[in-house]
Amino acid sequence: MALIYILDDEAGKPTLHIRGDLHKYLIKVRRHCEGNEINFRSRENIEILHRYKVEEVEPRSAKLSLISSEAHEVKSKKSLHVGWCIIDSNSIEKVLPSLCEIGVERVSFIACERSQKNTKLDFKRFQRIMEASMQQCGRSTYIEFDIYKNVEAFVAKFPDTNVFDFCDETLQDYSSIKTVLIGCEGGFSQKEKELLSSFKRFRLDTPMVLRSESAVLAIASKIVL
Numbered sequence: 001m002a003l004i005y006i007l008d009d010e011a012g013k014p015t016l017h018i019r020g021d022l023h024k025y026l027i028k029v030r031r032h033c034e035g036n037e038i039n040f041r042s043r044e045n046i047e048i049l050h051r052y053k054v055e056e057v058e059p060r061s062a063k064l065s066l067i068s069s070e071a072h073e074v075k076s077k078k079s080l081h082v083g084w085c086i087i088d089s090n091s092i093e094k095v096l097p098s099l100c101e102i103g104v105e106r107v108s109f110i111a112c113e114r115s116q117k118n119t120k121l122d123f124k125r126f127q128r129i130m131e132a133s134m135q136q137c138g139r140s141t142y143i144e145f146d147i148y149k150n151v152e153a154f155v156a157k158f159p160d161t162n163v164f165d166f167c168d169e170t171l172q173d174y175s176s177i178k179t180v181l182i183g184c185e186g187g188f189s190q191k192e193k194e195l196l197s198s199f200k201r202f203r204l205d206t207p208m209v210l211r212s213e214s215a216v217l218a219i220a221s222k223i224v225l
Contacts, residue, residue, distance in 0.1 A: 001072055003049075003138030004039065007131055011040035016064040023033040023062055033057060037067065046140050047073050075141045080177070080225045083154050083161060085112035085121050087212050095213045096126060097133035099143065102217070103224045106144040110154050110181075113189040121147070144159025148187045151192050154181065155199065162218055165193070165200045168204045174223045182219065184212050 005025070010016055018026060026032045034057055040050045049072040052064040082099075085091075086109050099107065109121060123145055130142060148154040155161050159181045166187055170178075181196075188196065204210070204218060 003072075004139065005049065005135055006038065006040050007043065007046075007135050008040050009042050009044070011042040012045065012048065012066075012069060014066050016040070016052060016066075018062040018064060019060060025058065027057060027062060032062075038064065041140060045143075047071055049140075073140050074138050076105070076224050078103065078104045080220060080224050081106040081108065081158070081179040082216060082220065083108045083110055083148070083181040084156070084216060085110045085151070085182065085188075086115040086121070087184045088116055089119055089121055091211075091213050092121070093125070093129055095217055096129045096143075097136075097201065098217055099220060100130050100133040100139060101137040102220045103139070104143055104207050104220050105141075106146075108146050108154060110147055110148045110151055112151050112184060113192060115184050116185045121145075149216070151181070152195055153186070155196065161199055163199045164215060165196070165201045165203065167201045167203050169202045171202045174219075177223050180219055180223070182212060182215055 001110075005006070006022070008022070026038065032054055034054050036054045038054065039050065040052055042050075048077050050068055050069045051067045053067050054062060055065050056063040056193060080103070082104055084107055126145060127142070134140070151213070158179045161181050162177045163181045165183070181199075183192075204215070204222075210218065
């Protein structure tokens with residue numbers, strides 16, 4: 001609980017005056033009172049953890065004083081880069097908080113042949129979703145996002161990619177995987193399968209057919225946690 005924080009661009013100043021929705025959240029929802037300590041970070045210097053003490057609580061405002069500021073980065077001990085063939089943006093948004101909490105470092109969205117056409121990815125919205133998750137889990141690093149026009153472009157850039165696919169190979173040890181490619185609903189096209197035939201492929205040891213978003217969460221958990 002000590003690492004949970006509030007993201008506020010005023011963090012770092014000697015005194016914070018809390019009003020509005022943040023006051024309601026901290027005082028009425030989380031029930032902080034005078035003498036309590038609360039952690040803050042700012043977007044500009046998110047690696048710095050600022051600890052504040054609640055000095056005064058009024059019906060519509062609260063005054064906090066800075067106790068300490070120190071570099072305290074919170075991130076996963078393992079690095080994982082997910083290449084994820086684009087699916088419906090609503091489905092992506094539902095699992096982003098969990099990917100953030102698990103500790104995924106980077107997500108590359110790929111327009112594969114079976115991806116839904118005309119899907120628009122709202123990266124500003126993704127960032128807002130991430131920030132809400134980061135404050136809840138204590139993480140202090142953002143997931144990096146980028147886009148690739150097709151599978152070929154992605155694996156050319158990341159030749160050490162492991163491919164999650166319908167195959168016979170199940171892995172017992174996931175520790176060596178740094179980059180993983182996951183298809184959309186229906187898997188990869190025949191052309192993409194031929195392109196990926198020389199890459200290391202694997203499946204999860206389950207008889208169930210997983211949705212793309214379920215596969216992303218399951219694989220990320222096995223590798224990172």
